[in-house]
Amino acid sequence: DTGVSQNPRHKITKRGQNVTFRCDPISEHNRLYWYRQTLGQGPEFLTYFQNEAQLEKSRLLSDRFSAERPKGSFSTLEIQRTEQGDSAMYLCASSLDGTGNVQPQHFGDGTRLSIL
Amino acid sequence: GDSVTQMEGPVTLSEEAFLTINCTYTATGYPSLFWYVQYPGEGLQLLLKATKADDKGSNKGFEATYRKETTSFHLEKGSVQVSDSAVYFCALSPYNTNAGKSTFGDGTTLTVKP
Numbered sequence: 001d002t003g004v005s006q007n008p009r010h011k012i013t014k015r016g017q018n019v020t021f022r023c024d025p026i027s028e029h030n031r032l033y034w035y036r037q038t039l040g041q042g043p044e045f046l047t048y049f050q051n052e053a054q055l056e057k058s059r060l061l062s063d064r065f066s067a068e069r070p071k072g073s074f075s076t077l078e079i080q081r082t083e084q085g086d087s088a089m090y091l092c093a094s095s096l097d098g099t100g101n102v103q104p105q106h107f108g109d110g111t112r113l114s115i116l
Numbered sequence: 117g118d119s120v121t122q123m124e125g126p127v128t129l130s131e132e133a134f135l136t137i138n139c140t141y142t143a144t145g146y147p148s149l150f151w152y153v154q155y156p157g158e159g160l161q162l163l164l165k166a167t168k169a170d171d172k173g174s175n176k177g178f179e180a181t182y183r184k185e186t187t188s189f190h191l192e193k194g195s196v197q198v199s200d201s202a203v204y205f206c207a208l209s210p211y212n213t214n215a216g217k218s219t220f221g222d223g224t225t226l227t228v229k230p
Contacts, residue, residue, distance in 0.1 A: 004159075033217070033218075035220075040222065040223075041222050041223070042120070042205050042207070042220030042221050042222045042223050043160070043205075043218075043220045044220075045217035045218065045219070048217060056217060058217070091159070091160070093160075102148040102167060102209045104150060104162040104165055105162075105218060106162070107152075107159040107160040107161070108159055109158065109159040110159060
């Protein structure tokens, strides 16, 4: 179990640029989640995948945000035309499919995005 | 919608003191409840969980009991150590396991002084 891996750890970019983050989940986990966390707040749900299917998206996920998990393994989160308000820590988590028993999520260390 | 409310921090305790961090929730049905911990510079880690009413989750000396009548899941530890200094997050996952998201509280920062 190598844990959930996120890259990059930090991203600094100018307002208006596009950014892409990558998440590699624990290999046997078929569920993958993206959250956003700002200072002093808990993680806010953005979206989640079961295998390659994106099953739920938060209203927080505007049309500038897109997430993919093309082969049901790693996932990418892209933000287009970044804005100051996008500055946050972006967290990825993975879990098994509980099939009736909720499974805990395993989190990566996050990607910190700073918009200049 | 679902929500989680944690006691505001920061909380500062002396080593070996008793710890309680309050957590209450609002959710439909019977959610599963979790406590996660985030040590400085690290990602969130599951600390303990409870999946039904009256269940007690425990780990590393921490305990929390799922109280449906008071919709609470308070975290307790009898004797804290300096190494317990971290941010603690209470969270819930909905009863319907096909609904993937977890809802988190805003976290409580604990500092334990020697």
